[in-house]
Amino acid sequence: GENVEQHPSTLSVQEGDSAVIKCTYSDSASNYFPWYKQELGKRPQLIIDIRSNVGEKKDQRIAVTLNKTAKHFSLHITETQPEDSAVYFCAASRYGGSQGNLIFGKGTKLSVKP
Amino acid sequence: SAVISQKPSRDICQRGTSLTIQCQVDSQVTMMFWYRQQPGQSLTLIATANQGSEATYESGFVIDKFPISRPNLTFSTLTVSNMSPEDSSIYLCSAGVNTEAFFGQGTRLTVV
Numbered sequence: 001g002e003n004v005e006q007h008p009s010t011l012s013v014q015e016g017d018s019a020v021i022k023c024t025y026s027d028s029a030s031n032y033f034p035w036y037k038q039e040l041g042k043r044p045q046l047i048i049d050i051r052s053n054v055g056e057k058k059d060q061r062i063a064v065t066l067n068k069t070a071k072h073f074s075l076h077i078t079e080t081q082p083e084d085s086a087v088y089f090c091a092a093s094r095y096g097g098s099q100g101n102l103i104f105g106k107g108t109k110l111s112v113k114p
Numbered sequence: 115s116a117v118i119s120q121k122p123s124r125d126i127c128q129r130g131t132s133l134t135i136q137c138q139v140d141s142q143v144t145m146m147f148w149y150r151q152q153p154g155q156s157l158t159l160i161a162t163a164n165q166g167s168e169a170t171y172e173s174g175f176v177i178d179k180f181p182i183s184r185p186n187l188t189f190s191t192l193t194v195s196n197m198s199p200e201d202s203s204i205y206l207c208s209a210g211v212n213t214e215a216f217f218g219q220g221t222r223l224t225v226v
Contacts, residue, residue, distance in 0.1 A: 001173075034215070043217040043219045043220060044157070044206075044217050045217075046214055049213075089156060089157065101147055101159045101162055101172075102147075102157075102159070102215060103159070104156045104157045104158075105156065106156045
């Protein structure tokens with residue numbers, strides 16, 4: 001089955017700096033890679049996703065890159081703000097977000113210091 | 115988008131008892147999913163629930179311990195049976211709408 005590795009487990013940056021979180025996956029059939037943000041005590045919220053036919057996707061300060069050959073994908077947050085502090089999870093699926101289960105990485109706790 | 119509501123939001127239960135968690139989606143969905151998230155940990159898929167068929171369980175999870183119902187396209191329940199302290203966790207339901215997976219707010223279960 002699919003296995004998703006995520007690192008680092010914790011990341012501390014100064015406000016305004018960039019943050020990068022990396023994930024690798026094992027199943028070459030996976031074709032959907034979402035990133036979720038989870039604030040303490042709250043539900044995971046999708047912040048960006050990418051499909052295997054695309055190499056990069058951006059949404060304002062957030063971007064995700066995918067390297068299918070190497071089976072890794074990364075989350076990039078630019079101009080970080082204190083409200084970006086949360087746990088971020090990457091995930092992978094063969095079937096897409098609505099049709100199949102998601103296999104999650106272990107999470108990265110991001111702290112943005114003002 | 116989708117609104118997913120779970121009940122109860124939290125509960126404290128005695129060991130050996132069972133708890134049923136309800137999940138309601140505000141639109142019809144083909145598949146619903148149940149996850150477990152232990153404190154400070156990631157989300158682990160328990161099972162996938164399709165309407166009109168038996169749920170499909172992931173390795174390490176069995177129907178006798180986590181029976182699931184899916185009576186219609188907007189509702190599902192997960193029962194945690196014969197609970198032990200090791201079952202203390204957050205249980206989340208999820209459903210896909212369009213291309214996105216949405217999550218309920220979770221049920222925080224403590225077994226004493």
